[in-house]
Amino acid sequence: MRPKRSAAEAENEKLRRQVERLEKELARNKAALEVMGKASALLEMISEGAD
Template identity: 60%
Template sequence: MTFTAADLRAVPADDGPVSPRADRPRRRSFTAQYKLDILAEYDALTEPGAKGALLRREGLYSSHLVEWRRARDAGALAGLDRQPRVGKRTPEQIENDRLRARAERAERELAKTRAALEVVGKAHALLEMLSESADTEPRSKK
């Protein structure tokens, strides 16, 4: 399809500020009580077409009911309520975590350095002992 100059003039140039997420649908969440109520109502229906009408009225899919029924039967429906989200960490918490990690790295490096110094100290003591014993023993003539 091609546009003519007249077609382009007919289209408004700007609709105003619209956020990029304004037209996106929001994910729905259901409480555990709602899920139990819908399952009970769905299971009580016996008339032909009534179950489909319930799903259409509530805007649900049969897969919702399958998942909810499995959760109910497993005893996990109480845990399906929306859990409170953990808030973002504050800049102070981020800085504390960074500094804590830095301190832990420094402690590990310090432990390595101490171990190395201990080894060097023992090697030095051993070399001193060997040097002293070599100085006191007469050398054999060949």
């Protein structure tokens, strides 16, 4: 049986999981911003064409 993890090891694992979660959230947010930017450009093109 493994000895009990030290407090530092437990904190390290907690922080690793937090970083992984935040990296996924950041990737989703970047993708959303990219889509919003493309939608904005498309709407601008459409509105210019309507003039």
